[in-house]
Amino acid sequence: MTRRILLEVAYDGTAYHGYAFQEGADTIEGRLNQAISELEGRPAAVIGASRTDAGVHAHKNLAVFDTEHRMEAGSFRPALNVRLPEDIRIRASREVRPGFHPRKVRTEKTYVYRILNTGEKDPMQRLYALYVAYPLDEARMQEGAGYLLGEHDFRSFCSAHTQAQTTVREITGIRVERAGEEIRITVRGLGFLYNMVRIITGTLLEVGRGAMEPSRVGEILAACDRTLAGPTVPPQGLVLEDIRILDYSNNA
Amino acid sequence: MTRRILLEVAYDGTAYHGYAFQEGADTIEGRLNQAISELEGRPAAVIGASRTDAGVHAHKNLAVFDTEHRMEAGSFRPALNVRLPEDIRIRASREVRPGFHPRKVRTEKTYVYRILNTGEKDPMQRLYALYVAYPLDEARMQEGAGYLLGEHDFRSFCSAHTQAQTTVREITGIRVERAGEEIRITVRGLGFLYNMVRIITGTLLEVGRGAMEPSRVGEILAACDRTLAGPTVPPQGLVLEDIRILDYSNNA
Structure with missing residues (x-):
């Protein structure tokens, strides 16, 4: 069963070319995709709430992704944190309804x-x-x-x-x-x-x-x-x- | 006339292998020496008050060096700040007596x-x-x-x-x-x-x-x-x- 997981993400934007994914650039979204791919064993593409610029920080941005994993929704937090650099932290993870889009709510x-x-x-x-x-x-x-x-x-x-x-x-x-x-x-x-x-x-x-x-x-x-x-x-x-x-x- | 100049130095220690000069390593003292050398056109070696470890920060450490320059003592602050990276800042510069040693006072x-x-x-x-x-x-x-x-x-x-x-x-x-x-x-x-x-x-x-x-x-x-x-x-x-x-x- 496919579930949609919502992540609360905090980051120090200093080292990144902004939130939004860009081919060949180190971005927050790119790092999130990479961590989820490692965990799931398949390509991943999160949808974020706010595409902050290079150098801008966040105590709470949001991103969602779909998973077939059976683990408890709250466990994605630690599972992803071990796969993310120290300057990006998942503060919480929980399930939301299928199709929930953080820029359309x-x-x-x-x-x-x-x-x-x-x-x-x-x-x-x-x-x-x-x-x-x-x-x-x-x-x-x-x-x-x-x-x-x-x-x-x-x-x-x-x-x-x-x-x-x-x-x-x-x-x-x-x-x-x-x-x-x-x-x-x-x-x-x-x-x-x-x-x-x-x-x-x-x-x-x-x-x-x-x-x-x-x-x-x-x-x-x-x-x-x-x-x-x-x-x-x-x-x-x-x-x-x-x-x-x-x-x-x-x-x- | 040789004068001894005292610097008040603040730094973010994150990027450095500590305060004390080490051959081939990026240190606060190495950066201070380099900035003074550029300004004076000759090798320089500051004497520091506290040899903080790698990753330790300072809002106020002290360092002294000798100069033949005629500029006002307070002007070494801006003159050195333009030659230093953003994570090291001279907060003040002033003259002290010849021979003043920041670890011996x-x-x-x-x-x-x-x-x-x-x-x-x-x-x-x-x-x-x-x-x-x-x-x-x-x-x-x-x-x-x-x-x-x-x-x-x-x-x-x-x-x-x-x-x-x-x-x-x-x-x-x-x-x-x-x-x-x-x-x-x-x-x-x-x-x-x-x-x-x-x-x-x-x-x-x-x-x-x-x-x-x-x-x-x-x-x-x-x-x-x-x-x-x-x-x-x-x-x-x-x-x-x-x-x-x-x-x-x-x-x-």
Whole structure:
């Protein structure tokens, strides 16, 4: 009997050319396929929820695959972890209904972008945060972020390379918090465009350093023009923190 | 005029065969020598304060070198940082008296060992913490740690490979703190033996999991026998956090 298994996957994206499988490149998906193939003794191809870019990390991404194996669904976690490198970890495995597709169900994703607001670089953080030496006002950043809450056309905050059919998305939560030198931007939403969190972060940095008024974020949003928003910040500060499945049917 | 320059050095030890120069191996000291050589146009050999092991990190280690350069002492920091890889950073550079030797002055060092007390491994932390899946009681660990405070013969907590003339050292502070899943052991002292913090940590883990009574730490200390203490824990959880110079004359 064929079962579909859902994996919760965490990874350090540093060493990989992103999540999505590419022939001849080391990717998270490629490593998952390889581990499952070894376990099953036949080729495997997972379907992932979020195709994170090179250098982006995840505390929880999702992937599914089909199996004829009789082992308990929860046992795929340890069985795959021994076949995966240390920088990719399966956090949980469970059975889902046949045909469950992690990009076709309704989900809420949470991304965190970490900024270290200091001129002094800590080598231990270089792969997991962006260093910003100029002073940042996190209250201004939060004020600017407020304009993005809700359902909007986010064309201004989307890479020109997008293949999305619509650029309307819904942000359900956005928070800018400081703890000492660390600023965290947490963005929750029902869908994200290509580079959206990194362009939002680049724009909020402009607001935080005083080069842009908070209300300008609302104007940029309304203009639907990528050239008005801030730059796309580098990948290493970004973590896909969580994916919550809101509805298990494929109707997203 | 020859001046002696003191560098404060931070590094991610992951990619290196330890701090100390070794012919044919990639080391922190080798990289510092190379950067200074490039800048000065002649061979260089720094003298370091602490020869941390492979995989051990530092937020502040010290190194000195002599220069004929006329640049301001503080400018060696940026001049060397552009010649160093991203995982080694000079945090500060300043002039010290001629002959100042960072291993011959009285210093107080602070080490931090980070433990993640959870069965779920976070790939982003794997190079900066030890994972311990069994429950740990940090109050018991703190109680055991208390026996180590002060001046003692630490032979029981020293690698058999030591070349030290005496195994008497003084611990000036030792703290075991938990924040959620993270346990941090902070050890301050006027000198450390080879692997001392990692053997202390290995012993406190035995206490924390209930395999050893806290008072047993005092008995092990008194016995001066390495075989009684716990194992040497892996290097990646250890950070040389600080070195404070207590006396700038070479009389340590």
